[in-house]
Amino acid sequence: MSVTAPQGFEAAGVAAGLKSTGKPDVAVVVNRGPLKVGAAVFTSNRAKANPILWSQEVVRDGVVEAIVLNSGGANCFTGSFGFQTTHQTAEKAAALLQVSAGDVLVCSTGLIGTGDEVFRAKVLAGTEQGIAELSADGGDAASLAIMTTDSKPKRALATGDGWTIGGMAKGAGMLAPGLATMLVVLTTDAVLDAAQADEHLRAATRVSFDRLDSDGCMSTNDQVTLMASGASGVTPDPEAFAAALAEVCRDLATQLQGDAEGASHDITIEVINAASEDDAVDVGRSVARNNLFKAAIFGNDPNWGRVLAAIGTTEAAFDPYDVDVWMNGVRVCSAGGPDAPREAVDLTPRSTSVLIDLKVGSASAVILTNDLTHDYVHENSAYSS
Amino acid sequence: MSVTAPQGFEAAGVAAGLKSTGKPDVAVVVNRGPLKVGAAVFTSNRAKANPILWSQEVVRDGVVEAIVLNSGGANCFTGSFGFQTTHQTAEKAAALLQVSAGDVLVCSTGLIGTGDEVFRAKVLAGTEQGIAELSADGGDAASLAIMTTDSKPKRALATGDGWTIGGMAKGAGMLAPGLATMLVVLTTDAVLDAAQADEHLRAATRVSFDRLDSDGCMSTNDQVTLMASGASGVTPDPEAFAAALAEVCRDLATQLQGDAEGASHDITIEVINAASEDDAVDVGRSVARNNLFKAAIFGNDPNWGRVLAAIGTTEAAFDPYDVDVWMNGVRVCSAGGPDAPREAVDLTPRSTSVLIDLKVGSASAVILTNDLTHDYVHENSAYSS
Numbered sequence: 001m002s003v004t005a006p007q008g009f010e011a012a013g014v015a016a017g018l019k020s021t022g023k024p025d026v027a028v029v030v031n032r033g034p035l036k037v038g039a040a041v042f043t044s045n046r047a048k049a050n051p052i053l054w055s056q057e058v059v060r061d062g063v064v065e066a067i068v069l070n071s072g073g074a075n076c077f078t079g080s081f082g083f084q085t086t087h088q089t090a091e092k093a094a095a096l097l098q099v100s101a102g103d104v105l106v107c108s109t110g111l112i113g114t115g116d117e118v119f120r121a122k123v124l125a126g127t128e129q130g131i132a133e134l135s136a137d138g139g140d141a142a143s144l145a146i147m148t149t150d151s152k153p154k155r156a157l158a159t160g161d162g163w164t165i166g167g168m169a170k171g172a173g174m175l176a177p178g179l180a181t182m183l184v185v186l187t188t189d190a191v192l193d194a195a196q197a198d199e200h201l202r203a204a205t206r207v208s209f210d211r212l213d214s215d216g217c218m219s220t221n222d223q224v225t226l227m228a229s230g231a232s233g234v235t236p237d238p239e240a241f242a243a244a245l246a247e248v249c250r251d252l253a254t255q256l257q258g259d260a261e262g263a264s265h266d267i268t269i270e271v272i273n274a275a276s277e278d279d280a281v282d283v284g285r286s287v288a289r290n291n292l293f294k295a296a297i298f299g300n301d302p303n304w305g306r307v308l309a310a311i312g313t314t315e316a317a318f319d320p321y322d323v324d325v326w327m328n329g330v331r332v333c334s335a336g337g338p339d340a341p342r343e344a345v346d347l348t349p350r351s352t353s354v355l356i357d358l359k360v361g362s363a364s365a366v367i368l369t370n371d372l373t374h375d376y377v378h379e380n381s382a383y384s385s
Numbered sequence: 386m387s388v389t390a391p392q393g394f395e396a397a398g399v400a401a402g403l404k405s406t407g408k409p410d411v412a413v414v415v416n417r418g419p420l421k422v423g424a425a426v427f428t429s430n431r432a433k434a435n436p437i438l439w440s441q442e443v444v445r446d447g448v449v450e451a452i453v454l455n456s457g458g459a460n461c462f463t464g465s466f467g468f469q470t471t472h473q474t475a476e477k478a479a480a481l482l483q484v485s486a487g488d489v490l491v492c493s494t495g496l497i498g499t500g501d502e503v504f505r506a507k508v509l510a511g512t513e514q515g516i517a518e519l520s521a522d523g524g525d526a527a528s529l530a531i532m533t534t535d536s537k538p539k540r541a542l543a544t545g546d547g548w549t550i551g552g553m554a555k556g557a558g559m560l561a562p563g564l565a566t567m568l569v570v571l572t573t574d575a576v577l578d579a580a581q582a583d584e585h586l587r588a589a590t591r592v593s594f595d596r597l598d599s600d601g602c603m604s605t606n607d608q609v610t611l612m613a614s615g616a617s618g619v620t621p622d623p624e625a626f627a628a629a630l631a632e633v634c635r636d637l638a639t640q641l642q643g644d645a646e647g648a649s650h651d652i653t654i655e656v657i658n659a660a661s662e663d664d665a666v667d668v669g670r671s672v673a674r675n676n677l678f679k680a681a682i683f684g685n686d687p688n689w690g691r692v693l694a695a696i697g698t699t700e701a702a703f704d705p706y707d708v709d710v711w712m713n714g715v716r717v718c719s720a721g722g723p724d725a726p727r728e729a730v731d732l733t734p735r736s737t738s739v740l741i742d743l744k745v746g747s748a749s750a751v752i753l754t755n756d757l758t759h760d761y762v763h764e765n766s767a768y769s770s
Binding site: 046047111298306313333 | 430431432433459461462463464496497498603604605676677680681683684686688689690691693694696697698699703705706718720721722723757758759761762763765766
């Protein structure tokens, strides 16, 4: 059910011809209230797509009526014509829903530079068709329409004491932090005000999507949106809601990792006993972005030397000669020297764990990444995306 | 002739059994004077190999008699035993050459974690054999003995008004800045004091090896060494010497780029009209490290959107909607929007140029990189290195 699992939401996913395959490519999610609360976090890339520039303004007052998302074109670096397309999309949706265009978010994903007259006409027609097909069980259709190179839709659900959180996500390449590169829509029927929604969303993304770094490449179109309808009439316990939202985000982040372009390993890098959480994140991310490490994992090679070389490029507090590294439960490096032989490590399972013990403090963090494979190179070189 | 082209140097390259192929793996370069001036720059990776820890101390007084280099094992993260191996290598060479061990540099390259008793015995025997075979035309042999996955030796030469600079380099993976990842030995018969040698070396590496970023992975064993014998008796014009040394370094850096593991394109990224040289370097490096960009070039795809997305992750001064990008002489993006169609760009030649005009200042920089290919993934996953 994804985004229509909570009460108060309708959604649709339609095929507007943006994808050459004819698959669904425009999704609409509408909040029927009674509350119309919205919060969003955006890519920190300074090269932002037109929908990001628009949505940043829309969300400023904490009121969001609806969100329109298209795949099949990023509408990024498409000039003022592209911005007008985003604006017209919000206006088209607003007119049909009888709300203000300033309360309609827009997201786009696909090839940068795509956003001509044909694109505009299809997005506007798709928006109209999507609104005509809105339904209280349209969440699954919406989650299909935002897919690009994703092999499967990403959906998540959590329930609390009288309230529900639903979510959908897309993303299979350009996955990197600050925040991870993707489109995500989260909905809840809990009673939240705008400040609470914003606070909960930032806290949840910080420990989920921001810790996913598949290929180090930050997108221009990232957006994670939370909409709250209040339709359950229940004001949630803040801690319980925070935990549930974080769980939904982690669930979606793990689904994104598991479907990363061309990957053959899902790698969980856990950094423990760091001097600070920032240090732990820096170390984990540095390893996650090291191509030699990533290629070694693809080759089922427990090459811990590449892990230490990656750690050494950070500013984190550590002693290079007092670090332990474990791979899939086997300590391959202790005190900065060789430990168990490489034959002792079985890296054939898709799920791979790397544990790095910095031995200088008590902070920790988990970073999710993928290996560097022939299929990654193929998928990102054989066609434009 | 590489490092023995200048007067006052002898070198050798011998097979000590460190490489399973039986190819040469220990090189020795000796400065016969009359001056024994030495300077070196080292990897900025905080995880430094034992030879780096040793050589940093040796070079402190500006006096270097000789350098011993081995391939077939990095002697990194090999504990105190590994450090003693480095120390014993310097002592062995010093005893045979009748100099102080504190004036003998040591470099190692190969797999991290390699440095056991067998390794030590072979390095010591190779050092002895190398010193026995020293000759005034041993430069070529030395340049062969430092190769790892290099497909060919790297040598360079420059001559000035009565003086000569020679150089050799190895490196084909883990090529990244700060400084680029490799071993380099430069020799000259010009008359220089230690301060001059250090200053010239830092200036030359800053605009050559530091601007080479093949795969973003910084090594634990990088070292660039300059030795001056003064044997020509000529005190060089400082500007002429600086220019010649920079040219030798750029020549070697370009050879390293051209032999990078698995690469099918040598990419020159030129950033112009930046607010500062640092900004230009940051932008160039960010593009050079973007896997999606690198994979696109492998696929002969002029995907300028990935260039702009990479620029957007930097702190450099620029307006994302006023940037021009040229690929192989064709302007594919102007003012942050599409320009020439992708069909207009021919990316099939190995030599590829990307020109980024930031339009905010007058500073510029050139970064050298490579594409991300199937062969890169294969070479770095199919075996340990």
